[in-house]
Amino acid sequence: MTEEIDFANARHPFLDGRPKRMLIGGRWEAAASGKTFETRNPATGGLLALVPEGEAEDVDRAVAAARAAFEGPWRRMKPDERQALMHKLADLIDAHYDELAWLDTLDMGSPIRHTRGSRRHLVGLMRYFAGQATAIYGQTADTSLNGNMFAATLKEPVGVVGSIIPWNGPLWATVFKVAPVLATGCTLVLKPAEDAPLTPLRFAELALAAGVPPGVINVVTGFGRGAGAALAAHPGVDKISFTGSVGTGQEIVRASAGNLKRLSLELGGKSPHIVFDDADIARAAPAAAIGVFANAGQICSAGTRVFVQRGVYDEVVETMAKVGAGLRVGAGTDPASDIGPLVSPRQLERVLGYVGSARDEGARLVSGGERLGGPAHAAGHFMAPTVFADVRDPMRIAREEIFGPVASVMPFDDLDEVVRRANDSPFGLGAGVWTRDVGRAHSIAKRLQAGSVWVNCYNQMDPSMPFGGVKMSGYGRESGAQQLDEYLNVKGLWIQHD
Ligand code: ADP
Numbered sequence: 001m002t003e004e005i006d007f008a009n010a011r012h013p014f015l016d017g018r019p020k021r022m023l024i025g026g027r028w029e030a031a032a033s034g035k036t037f038e039t040r041n042p043a044t045g046g047l048l049a050l051v052p053e054g055e056a057e058d059v060d061r062a063v064a065a066a067r068a069a070f071e072g073p074w075r076r077m078k079p080d081e082r083q084a085l086m087h088k089l090a091d092l093i094d095a096h097y098d099e100l101a102w103l104d105t106l107d108m109g110s111p112i113r114h115t116r117g118s119r120r121h122l123v124g125l126m127r128y129f130a131g132q133a134t135a136i137y138g139q140t141a142d143t144s145l146n147g148n149m150f151a152a153t154l155k156e157p158v159g160v161v162g163s164i165i166p167w168n169g170p171l172w173a174t175v176f177k178v179a180p181v182l183a184t185g186c187t188l189v190l191k192p193a194e195d196a197p198l199t200p201l202r203f204a205e206l207a208l209a210a211g212v213p214p215g216v217i218n219v220v221t222g223f224g225r226g227a228g229a230a231l232a233a234h235p236g237v238d239k240i241s242f243t244g245s246v247g248t249g250q251e252i253v254r255a256s257a258g259n260l261k262r263l264s265l266e267l268g269g270k271s272p273h274i275v276f277d278d279a280d281i282a283r284a285a286p287a288a289a290i291g292v293f294a295n296a297g298q299i300c301s302a303g304t305r306v307f308v309q310r311g312v313y314d315e316v317v318e319t320m321a322k323v324g325a326g327l328r329v330g331a332g333t334d335p336a337s338d339i340g341p342l343v344s345p346r347q348l349e350r351v352l353g354y355v356g357s358a359r360d361e362g363a364r365l366v367s368g369g370e371r372l373g374g375p376a377h378a379a380g381h382f383m384a385p386t387v388f389a390d391v392r393d394p395m396r397i398a399r400e401e402i403f404g405p406v407a408s409v410m411p412f413d414d415l416d417e418v419v420r421r422a423n424d425s426p427f428g429l430g431a432g433v434w435t436r437d438v439g440r441a442h443s444i445a446k447r448l449q450a451g452s453v454w455v456n457c458y459n460q461m462d463p464s465m466p467f468g469g470v471k472m473s474g475y476g477r478e479s480g481a482q483q484l485d486e487y488l489n490v491k492g493l494w495i496q497h498d
Pocket residue numbers: 164165166167191192193194222223224225227228229230232243244245246248249251252
């Protein structure tokens with residue numbers, strides 16, 4: 001089933017001009033304060049909607065609703081009933097996928113080609129976790145105690161989960177946070193990003209339509225320092241699942257200390273993308289470019305440190321620059337656009353600041369490096385795909401996460417050197433390697449400090465595989481068979497039966 005509406009030309013049905021409401025305990029509500037904030041289209045600056053500015057009081061109500069739902073009939077729902085519900089929700093995501101993708105595109109700027117492209121993955125992820133709802137196992141243990149002891153572990157939902165998500169892929173993040181909650185029988189208070197709150201609200205409508213009971217999924221829109229901070233500190237929340245920047249992740253760790261919440265943190269990265277001279281350069285060089293420029297660089301696992309073995313260095317730099325220059329930067333609603341705008345003026349300024357610092361520190365600008373003007377770009381925060389070559393490890397653009405379309409390309413000579421340099425980063429999210437040498441691929445994959453290593457590919461994802469980081473890229477994994485454990489407590493059960 002596909003949508004009939006031409007979202008590019010007709011007004012999006014979710015954008016009816018009325019202020020949005022947030023979802024608390026199954027009811028659509030304004031903020032207690034009555035305050036709202038604007039969400040705008042970053043390609044045009046146009047106002048999309050007014051959204052409730054939820055604060056501590058609203059978070060209180062949402063957490064209470066989530067707690068009541070957790071202790072209500074939801075708790076007694078059988079795994080196969082949750083599974084059926086999740087398949088129904090997956091059906092609705094599929095049926096409304098175009099509408100959701102357009103909402104992401106309008107609210108945060110990603111090209112429609114990009115947001116549409118995740119359909120199979122996101123519908124598949126919901127179905128994968130639906131399958132897992134009936135695959136939650138404890139274990140039995142053969143203890144060394146005297147007498148007859150039955151010792152077993154039980155897995156139980158952690159309870160009320162607070163999920164705080166970023167703006168760079170609102171639909172993606174919402175599905176990733178909702179699926180394990182429903183699979184394990186937890187309940188959720190979701191805090192969307194202030195820069196892109198619309199898709200999670202529409203998603204919540206679909207969840208209600210699928211039959212998710214009131215209070216199981218709550219959505220409180222608002223700012224990080226208001227709703228986000230209140231959720232992270234709330235004593236009624238058992239776990240926080242956060243995706244976003246390192247600094248905010250650290251604040252959440254501190255805020256969670258009050259009741260020692262469980263945490264999973266999917267934070268930033270400065271991922272190395274390594275090209276050896278025996279690689280298929282015709283594939284490796286464009287992949288290295290796309291690995292940085294996709295979604296205008298606003299992907300946490302962007303391969304922003306490109307290490308290229310000296311013999312193929314000039315060729316890879318040149319190809320990356322050519323690929324970057326050939327990408328069409330434009331409004332996300334234009335099906336021809338490869339790359340959209342940056343999400344906000346603040347983000348554009350940040351990225352341009354890094355370009356300035358790279359110049360000052362002596363990196364060689366090969367292509368891009370500026371904001372795009374002209375009639376097609378003037379109203380948005382568009383940035384040219386940018387390649388800096390001859391970057392040195394200590395430079396800021398080689399160390400800090402930029403979250404923009406800026407590649408730092410650096411030559412290297414041998415394997416040990418590149419492993420050392422790739423690992424010399426506070427982050428450890430993704431890593432890419434291009435080589436035809438199978439032995440080298442295996443050995444370097446083990447030595448790289450990263451949550452994911454992609455060999456002869458980059459940024460691959462699948463519901464069956466885990467995603468997450470090591471070091472300051474955070475802890476915990478999303479997706480994959482292991483993830484449910486992050487939403488489950490283990491209880492040891494001892495029954496003496498002599
Ligand atoms: P950015 O700086 O790009 O907005 P953040 O990591 O700050 O990235 O934002 C990710 C999410 O974290 C957003 O939903 C934001 O509102 C939220 N957030 C920001 N600051 C805090 C905070 N102190 N406590 C909880 N959530 C926060």
